[in-house]
Amino acid sequence: MVGKRGITTGSNPKESTYLQKDVEDRGARPPQDRKYRFRDNRELDFDDQRRMEFKRKLLESVESSEYLQEYRKSDDELKKIKNKKLRKFYESQNDKLDDWLEVNAIVKALSDDILESFDPRDDNGDGIAEGGGALQDTQGCVEPFLPEExxxxxxxxxxxxxxxxxxxxxxxxxxxxxxxxxxxxxxxxxxxxxxxxxxxxxxxxxxxxxxxxxxxxxxxxxxxxxxxxxxxxxxxxxxxxxxxxxxxxxxxxxxxxxxxxxxxxxxxxxxxxxxxxxxxxxxxxxxxxxxxxxxxxxxxxxxxxxxxxxxxxxxxxxxxxxxxxxxxxxxxxxxxxxxxxxxxxxxxxxxxxxxxxxxxTGLAVDDRVYAKLTFLAYRFSPLVKGYKSIQAYHAGDGVWVEVDILLDEKCPLEVAHDIAETLQYCCEGLPEVDRAFITCDYTTWGPTGHALENYQ
The missing domain is CATH 1.20.1510.10 (Cation efflux protein transmembrane domain)
Structure with a gap:
């Protein structure tokens, strides 16, 4: 039985222990829960299949760009380039590759844990969310899921x-x-x-x-x-x-x-x-x-x-x-x-x-940060139909991001939620970003989504 997102995790010590165990040893479940002893042998339910397909598409998108690192120039190669403009070009290219590598690492690290946290499940009806994800156990912090380096x-x-x-x-x-x-x-x-x-x-x-x-x-x-x-x-x-x-x-x-x-x-x-x-x-x-x-x-x-x-x-x-x-x-x-x-x-x-x-007062981010955020949004291209707008601006030192994604008009709410919120957490996993806001649309036509008076 699939549970609801309203299940909380902080009130039950036993539940918190199980969720902590999930963080330390993914896939581990309480020994008394017989249903999970043969988890690998049973068929996944519809929601699990959908999330597995979601992760597969997302990770394929990340892995398909690994070849880009072949274009990196080493420090020794850069020193051998006498033309200053050409050397500056390759240094800038290395910076872009660093940004893309960071984006790929964040998407790869967060997608699994974030998805599993969206819909805590009580599969055996004992009132404990055995299927709760690790995000609840970290009280919403995403840094513990990032690569160790x-x-x-x-x-x-x-x-x-x-x-x-x-x-x-x-x-x-x-x-x-x-x-x-x-x-x-x-x-x-x-x-x-x-x-x-x-x-x-x-x-x-x-x-x-x-x-x-x-x-x-x-x-x-x-x-x-x-x-x-x-x-x-x-x-x-x-x-x-x-x-x-x-x-x-x-x-x-x-x-x-x-x-x-x-x-x-x-x-x-x-x-x-x-x-x-x-x-x-x-x-x-x-x-x-x-x-x-x-x-x-x-x-x-x-x-x-x-x-x-x-x-x-x-x-x-x-x-x-x-x-x-x-x-x-x-x-x-x-x-x-x-x-x-x-x-x-x-x-x-x-x-x-x-x-x-x-x-x-909301200065737009520089081109490098904007390109980095655009690349992050593009990682989700296998899951969306397109992007209506991407805006990024300063709110102090940190950056606030607004991404308007395009989905099929018949897309179920839970699918739209999982795509939008996974993208949101991935954006907020970047060191430059303080907050991200992801909105969904089904057509490129129509209003911008904000009152025009507020742009004056």
């Missing part, structure tokens, strides 16, 4: 992001104290600007650290208040910091202009040894941290990497301008340098500010 990759990325944020907090506290002592021994405006930059760096890492912790906290009250997650707090924190950084350096720019336009007498400022040591330490430490952060592709850590790059440039010029000004006895070089540095910071963080504003 992909799980390890994501675990390492989260760990590295955490370490990068913590190291930045400690480094900025040390540098702020060091520069504070140095600023007390010099009247250099460039050094004061560098001190302000370090203070704002500490504020930046504090904002990033706080938003990172808020996103990580698993508190029931927060889940009810933010039903689709709190990941958009991260770009919002970067946006707030960008605005603070711009306002602060507008003030420093104003002071530079006032010093340049003030009446004399003027004297070139000399940096004391402790100030030189503070700036040199900042350049070295921030350079090392920045190189480490560049490899971690999360928006928070990338913002810290950008901050480290800015610090290296800023402190290098803060060291050069006063030194040259004192050596050549050019008094205006120090305030002019501080003004130029302020303009650079305002422009750099202004770009970051607008980038986060655009992402928070």
């Amino acid at each position: 992909e799980q390890e990759k994501r675990r390492v990325a989260r760990r590295n992001a955490k370490w990068a944020i913590n190291i930045n907090v400690i480094a900025n506290i040390i540098l702020l104290i060091f520069k504070g002592v140095a600023a007390l021994s010099s009247s250099s405006l460039s050094l004061i600007a560098s001190l302000a930059d370090s203070a704002l760096d500490l504020l930046c890492t504090a904002i990033v650290f706080t938003t990172h912790k808020l996103v990580e906290w698993h508190i029931g009250k927060l889940r009810r208040k933010f039903p689709v997650g709190r990941r958009r707090l991260e770009p919002l924190g970067i946006l707030v910091f960008s605005i603070i950084m711009i306002i602060s350096f507008v003030q420093i720019l104003q002071e530079s202009v006032e010093k340049l336009t003030s009446k004399g007498p003027h004297k070139a400022t000399q940096l004391p040894p402790i100030a030189i040591a503070a700036l040199a330490a900042t350049i070295g430490l921030k350079g090392i941290i920045g190189l480490g952060c560049m490899r971690i592709k999360t928006t928070q850590v990338q913002a810290l990497a950008q901050d480290c790059k800015t610090d290296v440039i800023f402190n290098t010029l803060s060291l050069i301008f006063p030194a040259i000004g004192h050596a050549a006895n050019i008094w205006w070089l120090d305030p002019a340098g501080a003004g130029l540095l302020s303009l650079f910071i305002i422009w750099d963080w202004g770009c970051t500010c607008f980038e986060n504003v655009f992402r928070l």
